[in-house]
Every structure is written in structure tokens, then in C-alpha cells.
Amino acid sequence: MHFHLTEVSTNTKTGPIPVATISNESCPTSCPLLGAGCYAEHGPLRIHWDAVTKRQKGMEFEEFTKRVRKLPRHGLWRYGQAGDLPGKGDTIDPEQLIELARANQNRPVIVFTHKPPTENNLGALREAAALGFMVNLSADNMAEADEFSDLGESVVVVLPLEYARKTRGKEWDETISAYRERTKSLPKATPKHRRIAVCPATYTDTRCSECRICSNHQRNGVIVGFPVHGTKKLRIKTG
Numbered sequence: 104m105h106f107h108l109t110e111v112s113t114n115t116k117t118g119p120i121p122v123a124t125i126s127n128e129s130c131p132t133s134c135p136l137l138g139a140g141c142y143a144e145h146g147p148l149r150i151h152w153d154a155v156t157k158r159q160k161g162m163e164f165e166e167f168t169k170r171v172r173k174l175p176r177h178g179l180w181r182y183g184q185a186g187d188l189p190g191k192g193d194t195i196d197p198e199q200l201i202e203l204a205r206a207n208q209n210r211p212v213i214v215f216t217h218k219p220p221t222e223n224n225l226g227a228l229r230e231a232a233a234l235g236f237m238v239n240l241s242a243d244n245m246a247e248a249d250e251f252s253d254l255g256e257s258v259v260v261v262l263p264l265e266y267a268r269k270t271r272g273k274e275w276d277e278t279i280s281a282y283r284e285r286t287k288s289l290p291k292a293t294p295k296h297r298r299i300a301v302c303p304a305t306y307t308d309t310r311c312s313e314c315r316i317c318s319n320h321q322r323n324g325v326i327v328g329f330p331v332h333g334t335k336k337l338r339i340k341t342g
């Protein structure tokens with residue numbers, strides 16, 4: 104496992120905050136986005152991620168946690184703009200996750216995991232949460248979002264393509280009012296009536312540094328939705 108920390112990101116979605124990238128062996132093999140719609144598998148982020156995976160950039164875990172300890176004391180940061188929690192594939196390495204949580208020292212952080220909530224993984228996530236390192240579970244559809252929420256975890260969900268504002272290259276190809284009109288009848292709640300809020304960075308120029316909702320785990324059970332990315336969008340099961 105290899106780690107990279109960019110002190111001030113140029114990622115237009117996150118805004119200028121510190122951002123960590125983790126080598127791709129941290130990604131769960133069960134992730135349906137792997138090779139099929141993961142936003143990190145395209146463009147400049149893919150090039151950066153590949154360099155971290157090949158150890159051409161970045162550092163070992165111990166050095167990474169030292170750098171995390173030195174981040175601004177109350178500043179927001181993003182763990183995992185590409186890659187997942189420590190641990191190969193579907194597993195979480197509990198010792199490393201706890202070490203990371205300790206290094207974080209309660210800083211506000213945006214973290215998602217696509218690793219499955221097995222008993223061992225949930226145990227590690229709950230220990231980390233008790234230390235102030237709160238992770239959002241990524242669900243692949245609305246029913247799974249309910250399932251994960253029933254575990255008492257903060258949840259985000261992949262949404263079908265219809266929820267995405269149309270783009271052409273890097274430009275919007277749909278006005279915001281046309282987008283709102285087109286999507287107003289799409290479901291905005293899970294089968295168990297939990298509210299879905301579409302990530303504003305996916306349809307406006309808002310950035311995580313301004314929005315911060317994914318670092319807030321007291322968000323009244325709101326599930327943040329991300330319209331599917333990538334070139335093989337239709338392979339994602341969304342129902």
C-alpha cells in the first residue's frame with residue numbers, strides 16, 4: 104500500500120484542500136465501479152493515481168501518518184480522492200485505520216469507502232469513528248443505501264446517469280434550470296424514505312471546501328448521491 108498527500112489540491116471538485124491518494128490495491132475487488140465507471144480511472148487523476156500505485160510518487164504508511172499529523176489543526180481534508188482505506192481489496196487493515204484515525208486528531212475529513220461492511224470492517228470503522236475519523240459507506244443503489252443506513256453508518260450512494268447534469272468536455276451542456284426541470288420528478292428518497300441530496304459539485308461549481316456535507320456525520324440521515332461517472336455508465340446497477 105502506498106500513499107500520497109497533496110498539500111493544496113488543484114482538484115476542481117474538492118477545492119484547495121489537502122488531498123490523499125492511495126495505491127489501487129486498496130480498492131475493493133467487489134467494487135462495481137472498478138474498470139466500469141470509477142471517476143478516478145480517467146484523465147489527469149488516473150495519471151497521478153497510476154504513479155502512486157507504481158511507487159513513483161508518495162510514501163509508505165508510517166511517513167503518511169506523520170504528514171497527516173502535521174496538517175492544519177482544524178482544516179478540512181480529503182482522504183482518498185482515489186483509492187480506499189488501508190487494507191488490500193475488500194478488507195480494512197484495522198491497525199492502520201486506527202493509526203490513521205489517531206494521526207488525524209479529530210480534523211474534519213471527507214472519507215468514503217467502497218469496502219463491504221463485513222463484521223470485521225464495521226468493527227474497525229466504529230473504532231475509528233470513536234476516535235473522530237468518520238467514514239461514509241458507499242452504496243451502489245438505493246436499497247443498499249437503506250441497508251447500510253440501518254447499520255447506523257453515514258452513507259453515500261451512486262445514482263443513475265439521469266441525475267447527472269449534462270456536460271460537453273469540461274463545460275456544462277445544460278442550463279441549471281433545464282437540469283432542475285429535467286430531474287425534478289426523479290426519486291429523491293430511498294425506499295425507506297431517507298432523503299437523497301445530490302452532491303452539488305456534480306451540477307454546480309460548488310466545491311467540497313465550501314459544501315463540507317460529507318465531513319458532517321450529524322446530517323440527519325441525509326444520504327449524499329453521486330451520479331455515476333465514467334465511460335461505461337450503463338453497467339452500474341442502480342435500482
Ligand code: SF4
Pocket residue numbers: 116213301302303304305309310311312314315316317318327
Ligand atoms: S456533497 Fe459536498 S462535501 Fe460531499 S463530495 Fe459533494 S461537494 Fe464534496
